[in-house]
Amino acid sequence: MPAAPRPDAICLAAVDQARAAAVHEAGDSGYVGEPVGHEAEGERTLTHLFACLSPGYRGWRWAVTLSRVPRARSVTVSEVVLLPGPDALLAPVWVPWSERVTAGDLSPGAILPTDPDDPRLEPGYTSVRIAASVLDEPAEAVADLVGDLGLVRARVLSVAGQDEAAERWYSSDAGPRGEQAVAAALPCRTCGFLVPLAGRLSALFGVCANAMAPDDGSVVSVDHGCGAHSQVPAPAQGSRPAVLVYESADVALPF
Numbered sequence: 001m002p003a004a005p006r007p008d009a010i011c012l013a014a015v016d017q018a019r020a021a022a023v024h025e026a027g028d029s030g031y032v033g034e035p036v037g038h039e040a041e042g043e044r045t046l047t048h049l050f051a052c053l054s055p056g057y058r059g060w061r062w063a064v065t066l067s068r069v070p071r072a073r074s075v076t077v078s079e080v081v082l083l084p085g086p087d088a089l090l091a092p093v094w095v096p097w098s099e100r101v102t103a104g105d106l107s108p109g110a111i112l113p114t115d116p117d118d119p120r121l122e123p124g125y126t127s128v129r130i131a132a133s134v135l136d137e138p139a140e141a142v143a144d145l146v147g148d149l150g151l152v153r154a155r156v157l158s159v160a161g162q163d164e165a166a167e168r169w170y171s172s173d174a175g176p177r178g179e180q181a182v183a184a185a186l187p188c189r190t191c192g193f194l195v196p197l198a199g200r201l202s203a204l205f206g207v208c209a210n211a212m213a214p215d216d217g218s219v220v221s222v223d224h225g226c227g228a229h230s231q232v233p234a235p236a237q238g239s240r241p242a243v244l245v246y247e248s249a250d251v252a253l254p255f
Contacts (some may be wrong), residue, residue, distance in 0.1 A: 003187045005042050006040060008043070008046050008062060010044075010073060011044065011046035012046055014048075014066055015035055019021055021077045024080075026062065035048060036049045036061060049063055050064070057082065057089070058089040075085065098115065119253075120161030162199075162200055162201060165201070169205060174219060175219055180225065180226040184229065186231055187222065187223045188226075190206070190228035190231060193210035194208065195207070197219070202219055205220065206222060207220070220242070
């Protein structure tokens, strides 16, 4: 590892000239503070550092780079810039909008473009090729048939997209650990109101079709559950609901 260059004595002594250059760049002497150090950039090149007192630039430093030609006794200002110090107040790292958008951010009328390389999607003709291999027919013939039925989509959910959705749904309140599911006596897999999904997700998920259920119209896991299960028995004729009472020494108060 090469040794650090030694500070040039003439450039090091020209601190007043460096500060004057910083004041000129700042436009106000009140924005340039005391010297806070220097850095040798190379042979006959050195950068003076001054505290920046400009509002909003806490911890920043004016960096004035001086240099000189061989055997010259005067220096030249090469550059004046603002640089962040070790404790500088910095703006947060910029994050692309596509990484900032989260579920629930999309409002009516808003448009959310999908990345052409989104791993959750794959070309629609992939399913056509699979169908062609199963039917032992040319892919073109199957594609024409599917196209005539209006079922062709440019992109469909990929295996990665299905797995991502399954993990998200299963870990949500619509999975087996939601409050409704924990309190339920029977699972959705045995409920007559469950409409299974198609494809790979059918073994684990369905859509609730019970208007009285809290998850009506939503995807639920087959081991989810609620109190509106189709097999919940009706109360016996003439039975009355239980009444909770608080018994004290001399009075019973119904709640």
